[in-house]
Amino acid sequence: MPLLIIEGLAYRANGAAILEGLGLEVREGEIHALLGANGAGKTTLARIVMGCAGYAPQAGTVSFDGCDLAGLPVHERARLGIALAWQEPARFEGLAVAQYLSLGSRGPAPPECLRRVGLPPQQFLRRALDRSLSGGERKRIELASMLALQPRLALLDEPAAGIDMPSLEEIERLILDLRAAGGAVLLITHVEPVARIADRASWLHDGRIAFTGDPAAAAARYRERA
């Protein structure tokens, strides 16, 4: 059953077409990789689905579990079960990691979430989500927050960016855990090997989905054009 259905989506910014007639379906409980080169519009698509300010599409529809998302603000989409792990997560002064991981949590407790992304809880729970964290640490905490939220649909925007290669297996395990908990994952990446754990994959090219199907086949198409 499709959980997320996007049809005829068009988004223009500063006179340039970013997405043009895009259609995509993400099924319940699947890991769906979205491959595309830098600047292809992958992050734009994630923000449109999340309902971020300035990302209302000029045409097309986005529906989630049968509900048209048009006009719904970010927090109402979150309450439906959509979550976004940002490519470059925001920093917060005075907000502790433990508190952040507790916001809207329906999943494991913060220490367990940190352990599953390879961060020792005793070192990180009380730290602020501010600039004292490295980019990789902040990124892992963002992914840990997906475990805590247990969303029905997790939008993971470049989850491997800024994370060292040996840790990619941890990230893959986390994504598999999200699926095991019953959630679907839209795995947005320009790094083709990251898509190997996907059930299906789509290739975003020229503002539209140019291919959807077997991840290896999608990766091959993407590789050919890259």
Next chain:
Amino acid sequence: MLTALSAVYADAATLADPRIAHVVVDGNRVVSRQAAPGVEVRVAQDGERLAAELVVARGAHIEAPIHTCIGFLGARGAQRIDIRLRLEPDAAATVLAHCLFPNAQAGSHAMQATIELGAGATLRYLEGHYHGLAGGMLVRPQVSVRLAAGARYFSDFSLTQGAVGRLAIEQHVSAGDDAVAEITARVFGRGKDDIRIRDELVLAGRRSRGLVKTRVALCGEARAEVVGITRGQAEGARGHMDCLELVRDRAVARAEPIVEVSHPLAKVTHEAAVGTVDQQQLETLMAHGLAPEEAIDLIVTGILQ
């Protein structure tokens, strides 16, 4: 006064401990004072003006914080206090300054503080204000700080509970060779609060370092003006100013960073952000299910912590 303090400070009862130096002033009347090993406490009254002097002896490391509890409990009052705080060389202490005006509807608190840190001394000076909701206070702390070679000074001014009223902080810090100064002010203005903060840091000594950090959140019709001045005057001096002012409703904020470098081997940097809450921060929290107002409250609370 101690009862009022206990309402906002959980460890107020510790002031009864003979090892803890303190001064408690209600209006212009000294309610209690106590010296402690390594800490001299002197208080003198001159008409409406009260003068207090605290001296930490050379090399003394005072484990328990020294407390000053100053304010008045009535609806009206005028308080004028001179404080001299001196740490002799290699001394170390923490001062918790509690300023309580819980019922003030029309009053003023004028403080002139002189802080001197001898060579190698370390002071943490944490000043917390607790005001009522009437907004009738005028608070004017004027602080002059002189740091000898290798001294370390960390100050944190906080006025985030109750209505500010009118606040005019002026602080001047002069740092000698290898001295370190970190000055932080955190204020939450609402209603018609008027906030003026002027921090001046002079990095006069070689390899002296300093940070001037200001966090202000405003709502309603509050106004704030933050002037941060850092002067790098010596070889190896390093300074940074970091000002963040969040504005909501019809509030108005202004930031004026002034950087002056008069030695070719000194360096001073600054950053200032004035405006609404960062959109990505807001949407990150909303993506966890928080309504916009809940998200803004959390962001504001965080920067004022």
